[in-house]
Amino acid sequence: xxxxxxxxxxxxxxxxxxxxxxxxxxxxxxxxxxxxxxxxxxxxxxxxxxxxxxxxxxxxxxxxxxxxxxxxxxxxxxxxxxxxxxxxxxxxxxxxxxxxxxxxxxxxxxxxxxxxxxxxxxxxxxxxxxxxxxxxxxxxxxxxxxxxxxxxxxxxxxxxxxxxxxxxxxxxxxxxxxxxxxxxxxxxxxxxxxxxxxxxxxxxxxxxxxxxxxxxxxxxxxxxxxxxxxxxxxxxxxxxxxxxxxxxxxxxxxxxxxxxxxxxxxxxxxxxxxxxxxxxxxxxxxxxxxxxxxxxxxxxxxxxxxxxxxxxxxxxxxxxxxxxxxxxxxxxxxxxxxxxxxxxxxxxxxxxxxxxxxxxxxxxxxxxxxxxxxxxxxxxxxxxxxxxxxxxxxxxxxxxxxxxxxxxxxxxxxxxxxxxxxxxxxxxxxxxxxxxxxxxxxxxxxxxxxxxxxxxxxxxxxxxxxxxxxxxxxxxxxxxxxxxxxxxxxxxxxxxxxxxxxxxxxxxxxxxxxxxxxxxxxxxxxxxxxxxx
Ligand code: TNX
Numbered sequence: 446x447x448x449x450x451x452x453x454x455x456x457x458x459x460x461x462x463x464x465x466x467x468x469x470x471x472x473x474x475x476x477x478x479x480x481x482x483x484x485x486x487x488x489x490x491x492x493x494x495x496x497x498x499x500x501x502x503x504x505x506x507x508x509x510x511x512x513x514x515x516x517x518x519x520x521x522x523x524x525x526x527x528x529x530x531x532x533x534x535x536x537x538x539x540x541x542x543x544x545x546x547x548x549x550x551x552x553x554x555x556x557x558x559x560x561x562x563x564x565x566x567x568x569x570x571x572x573x574x575x576x577x578x579x580x581x582x583x584x585x586x587x588x589x590x591x592x593x594x595x596x597x598x599x600x601x602x603x604x605x606x607x608x609x610x611x612x613x614x615x616x617x618x619x620x621x622x623x624x625x626x627x628x629x630x631x632x633x634x635x636x637x638x639x640x641x642x643x644x645x646x647x648x649x650x651x652x653x654x655x656x657x658x659x660x661x662x663x664x665x666x667x668x669x670x671x672x673x674x675x676x677x678x679x680x681x682x683x684x685x686x687x688x689x690x691x692x693x694x695x696x697x698x699x700x701x702x703x704x705x706x707x708x709x710x711x712x713x714x715x716x717x718x719x720x721x722x723x724x725x726x727x728x729x730x731x732x733x734x735x736x737x738x739x740x741x742x743x744x745x746x747x748x749x750x751x752x753x754x755x756x757x758x759x760x761x762x763x764x765x766x767x768x769x770x771x772x773x774x775x776x777x778x779x780x781x782x783x784x785x786x787x788x789x790x791x792x793x794x795x796x797x798x799x800x801x802x803x804x805x806x807x808x809x810x811x812x813x814x815x816x817x818x819x820x821x822x823x824x825x826x827x828x829x830x831x832x833x834x835x836x837x838x839x840x841x842x843x844x845x846x847x848x849x850x851x852x853x854x855x856x857x858x859x860x861x862x863x864x865x866x867x868x869x870x871x872x873x874x875x876x877x878x879x880x881x882x883x884x885x886x887x888x889x890x891x892x893x894x895x896x897x898x899x900x901x902x903x904x905x906x907x908x909x910x911x912x913x914x915x916x917x918x919x920x921x922x923x924x925x926x927x928x929x930x931x932x933x934x935x936x937x938x939x940x941x942x943x944x945x946x947x948x949x950x951x952x953x954x955x956x957x958x959x960x961x962x963x964x965x966x967x968x969x970x971x972x973x974x975x976x977x978x
Pocket of ligand 1: 839915
C-alpha cells in the first residue's frame with residue numbers, strides 16, 4: 446500500500462499521545478465530549494436503521510455512506526423502534542446548539558439525537574466514523590456517549606474556479622467531502638482576471654468571451670475551434686441550471702455556497718467581454734497570473750450592469766453572504782482615467798482608496814436593501830468600512846483584528862497558514878508551481894480567534910476558512926492534492942473546542958481518516974507526511 450512507507454513518520458508523534466486519546470474512537474473533528482463505554486452495538490448486513498418519516502434525510506445519508514465506503518446495504522425504516530439504531534430530531538435533545546448532536550451507543554440500543562436536521566446530519570457523519578467492520582460481517586459501533594457542537598459558525602473552504610475551471614462533478618465530490626468534515630461554507634470564487642465562470646442570462650458575452658482564454662504565449666492554431674473561434678483550452682463556465690443543481694446538492698449536505706464576484710479589481714475577464722465596464726482600452730481575458738491593473742469603472746452604467754448581474758446571482762444563491770472581492774485593486778488606472786477622476790471630484794472624495802470605500806459602501810447598501818450581507822477581502826477596510834460589512838482577513842490577521850474591534854464580523858483566512866495553494870511540504874514528491882509550503886501541523890496550529898481581541902470583540906469571529914487558489918492547479922487532482930488531508934486539520938480548527946485541539950491526538954486519529962479517504966476514492970497527498978528537516 447502506497448501510504449505504508451509514510452506512516453512510520455506519523456507514528457513517531459503517536460508515541461507521545463496520551464493513552465486515553467489513543468484508545469478513543471478516531472473521530473475527526475474531535476467531538477466536544479466523548480465518554481467511552483463497554484461493549485459495542487452491532488448492525489448486521491441488511492439490517493435497518495430507524496428514523497421518523499419526514500426526518501430521515503440523515504439516516505439515508507448514513508446508509509448511503511455505509512454503502513459507498515463499506516459496501517454494506519442497510520435500509521431505513523420510517524419509524525423509531527427500540528433496539529434499532531435510531532435517528533431522532535427532538536426539540537428536547539441534550540445539545541441545544543442548532544448544529545450540535547448527541548450520540549448514545551450501548552450494546553442493545555443506539556441513537557443519535559439533535560434539535561435540527563443539520564445537527565442530526567453531523568451526528569450521522571460521526572456515527573459513520575465510529576463504525577468498524579465486524580468479524581462476522583456487518584458493522585460494530587463502540588459503546589460511547591457523545592455531546593458535540595461546533596466552535597465556529599463559519600467553517601469554510603474557498604475554491605477558485607476562475608483561474609482553472611473544475612467540473613461540476615468534481616465540485617460535488619468536494620462538497621461531499623466538506624460535509625464529511627463538518628464544514629458548512631463553500632466560498633466559490635467565480636470571477637477573476639483569467640475567467641468569468643457563471644452564466645448571466647442578461648449578459649451572455651460574460652461567458653461567451655469571458656469564460657475562455659488563450660493560454661499564455663502564442664495560442665497554437667490547433668487550440669482554436671474553427672467553428673466558434675474560441676480557444677479549446679483553458680475555459681468553461683457553469684450554467685444557471687448547473688449552479689442550481691450544485692447549490693441544492695450543497696444544501697442537502699448543510700453547506701451554504703457564498704458566491705464571489707470580485708470587484709473592482711480582478712475584473713479583467715468581465716472587461717474583456719464588455720469593455721465599457723473598464724476605464725479605457727480593451728484587454729483580453731488574462732492568460733497569466735499576478736495582480737492585474739484593469740479596474741471597473743465607477744459610473745452609474747457599470748453599477749447598473751453589475752446590479753443586473755447580482756440580481757441573477759442572488760436568485761441562484763439564497764445564502765446570507767455575498768462576497769464582492771475588493772482585493773488587490775491597484776489604483777493606477779483610476780488615477781489616469783479622466784472620467785473616474787471627474788466622478789471622484791464630483792463626489793468630493795479625496796483619493797482613490799476612499800473611492801474604493803465609496804464603491805464598497807454602495808454595494809453594501811444595495812445588498813442590505815435586498816436582505817443580504819456584504820463580505821469582502823480585508824482591503825475593504827481601507828478608506829473606511831461600511832456598517833454591516835463583514836471582513837475576510839487574508840493578509841495575516843490584522844484586518845480581522847481591526848474589523849472586529851470596530852464591531853464587524855470577521856472570517857479568518859490568512860496566508861500562509863490557510864492558503865492551500867502553498868505546497869504540503871518541501872518533499873520532492875510535491876507538484877511544481879509554488880515553492881512555499883505550509884505543513885499539516887502549521888495549519889492545525891492556527892488559532893482563529895486572535896488573542897488581541899476581548900471576549901466581547903471575539904464574538905465577531907465567525908470562524909475560519911482555507912483558500913484553494915488554483916493558478917497552478919490545472920487539473921482537479923491537483924486541487925485534491927492541495928486539500929487532503931489538510932481539510933481534516935481545518936475541520937478540527939473550525940469545529941473542535943480549543944481544549945480538544947491536540948496535535949498528537951489528531952495524528953493518532955489520522956490513519957483512520959486516511960483509510961476513509963481511500964474508501965471514498967479521495968487522492969490525498971502522501972507528501973503531507975514527508976517534510977524534510
Ligand atoms: C492573492 S488572496 C489573491 C489571489 C491569488 C492569491 C495567490 C486574495 C484575496 N487575492 O488573487 O490567487 O494571492 O496565493
